[in-house]
Amino acid sequence: MLQVQFIRENKQTVLDGLAKRNFANAEAILDQVLEADETRRATQVSLDETLAESNKLSKEIGGLFKSGEVQKANILKEKTGQLKDKSKALTEKLNTFSEKLKELLYQIPNVPHSSVPKGISEEDNEVVFSEGVIPNLGDKALPHWELVKKYDIIDFDLGAKISGAGFPVYKGKGARLQRALINYFLDKNTAAGYKEVQVPHLVNEASGFGTGQLPDKEGQMYHVTGDNLYLIPTAEVPVTNMFRGELLKANELPIALTGYTPCFRREAGSYGAHVRGLNRLHQFDKVEIVRVEHPDNSYEALNGMVEHIKVILRELKLPYRILRLCGGDTGFTSALTFDFELYSTAQERWLEISSASNFETFQANRLKLRFKNSEGKNQLAHTLNGSSLALPRVLAGIIENYQTEEGIRIPEVLVPYCGFDIIN
Structure with missing residues (x-):
């Protein structure tokens, strides 16, 4: 605000x-x-x-x-x-x-950073970095929704039976690969200085307003009406709200936290081939990084978050690019957002897998999150968050880009976490 x-x-x-x-x-x-x-x-x-x-x-x-x-x-x-x-x-x-x-x-969104380009939609976003080799899979390459059925590792029909479309069931090596990714992401984040936290998966109304999901995205959140609680759309909400109403000391900054949670999004109005399979779900897993920073240091911290996510994607050996979002595509609460996209060779399209954002004082003003500055005055902190990473599309990218005639190879860095090097 x-x-x-x-x-x-x-x-x-x-x-x-x-x-x-x-x-x-x-x-x-x-x-x-x-x-x-x-x-x-x-x-x-x-x-x-x-x-x-x-x-x-x-x-x-x-x-x-x-x-x-x-x-x-x-x-x-x-x-x-x-x-x-x-x-x-x-x-x-x-x-x-x-x-x-x-x-x-x-009703008023955040003021974009001066570097944010003017634009209407994702077509106006700027590519600022790209890295990695797009594999040549040949004409027989399959999209992940066919591969997971072939190897019986993710069952979309079973999930639809239990809950509805957008709630997949992970099975066997698919479940183990999912768990491996979560542990790998958390290990990378904690090694980089982020403190791991486990947080509730439901939040109250004040928490939703604090980080800006309410009232802007109310229709996209699952609402437990009996208790007036909301299923979280991202760990950003409960993790950032840990500091709602807090007056921090300057020497407590920066605060860097990471957490794994399932995420729940209604995704109302999402239809078509571009949301097929793992491309868009109502329930998915994500590992988040959140920072509370002194305003003088927040953009340096944002660049550090971007570099950290790049390291993870390099180790996974996935081709990716980074976009600076234009004004029309930047989220309501964000001042500057960098999106990460990996290339799905089988789908022949880019898939968003992460965002890293600086909200400046926008969330902190709603949260009343302040710190004592060097002059002894109360000052609003800056908040930042990023996906490190969202699992569904990373998993889709691995399944598709690592497919071979023998089966789906596992990225070398994940083998110790999985306990196997191929799905066949």
Whole structure:
């Protein structure tokens, strides 16, 4: 959530940033924000003055009663009654405009970083890096949804029977490969200095608002209505919310955490061949990395996250590229996002497998996540997160790109985790 003071002092900068996102009616909403805040602040001043006057009169009344001046005291009591009614009305007005201001701010996405290109869709994203060799599999190469059926390692029909489409069942070596990837990712992250945490898979409403999934992505989350809890769409939500409402010491930064969780997404409206098999699921596994940083260091930290993910993909020997997302494709809460895509030779297309994002103070403002700076003042921290990595499409890429006539070879780095080197 943007800070009102930042909007007030940098309105044109905010407008220019929102234009990169093609955000409709930006100026009208910003004007409503500033108007609501002006009313809220003026009301707060009136309320403070009224309460101060009421307190002053109360002290005078006490003195008059003690001195026996009952008539004067009663006159002042009548006036304090009027002030009480006035303060009540001002409090109600203050609450109304504070809520209105919050609702307006919830509608405004983050301001993109200056390096973010203007654009409408993924077609306008910039390729900033690519690496790896795309294998030549020949005409007999199969997509992963056929390979997993051939080797009986993932069963989509069985998952549909149990739950519905988008809930696969991993079997035998498929399940072991899945578990191997999770352990490998966690080991790589902890070796890089990320502390492992295990977190709940359901979160409350405050957590959803804290990281920006609510109200923006409410329709994409599974809602447990009886308890008003939400199944997490990513570990980013519970891990980042560990610090909701916290005031950290400067020497506690940076904080680097990693966690494995299943993720749940309704993915409403997702149909077609491009979401077939593992390409898009309602339940999938992901290992996440989350950072809380001093604002001066957050972009250096983002570059470090990108380099860390590159190392993992190099060790898996998967061809990949990195995109800087344009304004129209950047997530609601992000200031700058780099997407990682691996090339599926069998599908002849790029598959998104990771994102690394800097949210700057956008999440921290919602979370009230602050730290004491060198001047002893409270300052909002910067939050970052990245997938390291999301499993379904990595698994799809391994299955497809490592297929041979003898079976599916296992990347060398995963063999110690799997206990086998081929699926046949």
